[in-house]
Amino acid sequence: MPERPKKPSKAKARILDAAASLFHQKGFAAATVRDLADAVGILSGSLFHHFPNKGEILFAVMENVIIEMDASLENALAAAIDTKASLRALIRNELEFIHGPHGAATAVLVYEWNTLSPENQSRLLQRRRAYFARWHTVLARAKAEGLVSQDPALLRQLLHGAIVWSVNWYDPAGALSLTELEASVLALACPSQS
């Protein structure tokens, strides 16, 4: 993974983990660097040895999760035996990010995107587009095969919305399993096959 700079020095990683949680809980603007430093167990000034400013911490949180999400989807798609399985992989992968260990970072990526400075947005956009392109490819194939009936670009947004919103209501520890949720989302896309 040559994109990652130097060594992610333990400290940097701990800061990013804490930042993801904090930014998710309170929002980027409302989370203070002191909150963050407290969560990491250092003093607020020490954060700036690792990141030049608060905005770059947000950027790093997002960059990491974008990279991992895309890599994870790439793997999942490579293992999919047919278009139906690919569709399932798209949904499953996103659900696992939203509700798994990267949940906070993923939510931040989705809900704080507009908080990023325009420069930082464009720094990330290229990688983000690669991820979306995978969705598009699969959905277009599914449409061609008659698995889904809606326009791929439109369907991607609708599904994406349904999935990321689940961060606000789905409880991984609750009665509904992630697999059941995955099936429900899949049913939205191609109900006849479910």
Added chain:
Amino acid sequence: MPERPKKPSKAKARILDAAASLFHQKGFAAATVRDLADAVGILSGSLFHHFPNKGEILFAVMENVIIEMDASLENALAAAIDTKASLRALIRNELEFIHGPHGAATAVLVYEWNTLSPENQSRLLQRRRAYFARWHTVLARAKAEGLVSQDPALLRQLLHGAIVWSVNWYDPAGALSLTELEASVLALACPSQS
């Protein structure tokens, strides 16, 4: 409408309109009262003649839109001739709020909910629940009639996510009409019928 306080004094209304836009654009935490005062054309100190603090402005924005959204849905449902039409009304109403003149306020309601103080959340929760109850009633009937196949509570969240996310991508002035978008969302819920 006895819930609306005193008279919505022209000034108050102008503040709330500007607040909805501003909180939507920049987020509640990042929008300053001075930004808001500038947008209204008064000085920041003057805001506090109308609202006791910034949080109450957020509250008022949300309360207004909740009331109007529920009233609007009530009317729409009253006019629906069958369950299918009711389903359509649910979706259409929410889309019209998100992309119509109350768009900013609606987005704020959805995306800044966690920013509200717990007390203010509970002050709004009753009204909010009434709105959700209308969704539930219709979806439950649709399920009973075989129009949709998923669990009503689950389906409500999925559709809600798909609809509100459209604030991030849908352009009312673009090629896709709101009616087409409505049809697409409806197709997620009950595709066989579309």
Added chain:
Amino acid sequence: MPERPKKPSKAKARILDAAASLFHQKGFAAATVRDLADAVGILSGSLFHHFPNKGEILFAVMENVIIEMDASLENALAAAIDTKASLRALIRNELEFIHGPHGAATAVLVYEWNTLSPENQSRLLQRRRAYFARWHTVLARAKAEGLVSQDPALLRQLLHGAIVWSVNWYDPAGALSLTELEASVLALACPSQS
């Protein structure tokens, strides 16, 4: 004096006075806004109602003194009956600024010039040049009349240096009167006539 904005609101004037003293005593970089606020008798945050940042306070200090110094020189030159008197006016005016009520501001102007941002330097340069032009005019005439023998541009810098350095050693309350100091500086320029 249409250059001065709005009304110089008592507060603004008190801030500028205190700032001139403080920046002179401790240097701009070492003087803190809290020092300044303390000296004025307000809280540090309140400074920023009057000036957008610390640098603009430095700018305002300098702008004021430049304007007054030039106006004062203009008057003094208008009252000079011959070139010798004009020469004396140049020197006297600068000495009075350095050691009079505007002493601190004048010293700041001279010794903190490089601290100004380039933008602020150029905002002031036009006015500053007008002042220097008056020196040049008089010195050139003095040279033409044989009163002084050195190149005007060079002589201006040498005299300017001798005068402003006096801030570091001259004590207005000491044995040497300002008039005597003036005579000494004049003697540097045109000794034969003294």
Added chain:
Amino acid sequence: MPERPKKPSKAKARILDAAASLFHQKGFAAATVRDLADAVGILSGSLFHHFPNKGEILFAVMENVIIEMDASLENALAAAIDTKASLRALIRNELEFIHGPHGAATAVLVYEWNTLSPENQSRLLQRRRAYFARWHTVLARAKAEGLVSQDPALLRQLLHGAIVWSVNWYDPAGALSLTELEASVLALACPSQS
């Protein structure tokens, strides 16, 4: 030269050179130890192996230049054949320090003197006074001989001001040679003889 501490270890000398430049360019307060370390090519923490704190670096810069300036003046005066030549040596020596390789350090000595802690000022004052005493001796003799007409103490300050100010305008690479500048300054002191 028993005053110089230990051995001026290569590193120490490099630090002092860089410090002189930096303190001259940005001012002592505005120059950071990190700037300095960068200029030297080490990390900021490493500076403190050589100097106990930032203030001692300023002190060392000044101490060095004071010692060298005085030694240089001593030599120049020893070679002067008469009072006039001595006068010229005073001026030439100071000009050579201000505009030669020790220019930055000399400017720092002059313009940052008040930045020194009182303790450090008194540590340097003895040496500084020796230098001034040489000026005084020469100027007093020149006065006695009728070469100059002004009070030696006063004249010293005026000339010193004229000379050190040249750091702000004189360009050694420009049209005016250092020898010409020297002549001009000498002409201020004893014009009849020039």
Added chain:
DNA sequence: CATGAATGAGACTTCATTCAT
């Protein structure tokens, strides 16, 4: 000696809020 992460004080600045006018 050098490194570089950490410290802790303190810098400048912002901001919601108050209140005399």
Added chain:
DNA sequence: CATGAATGAAGTCTCATTCAT
């Protein structure tokens, strides 16, 4: 009701300095 100066807490960030490695 509106103004605008003032508040005071809190925010982000800087910086000299320390110290384990």
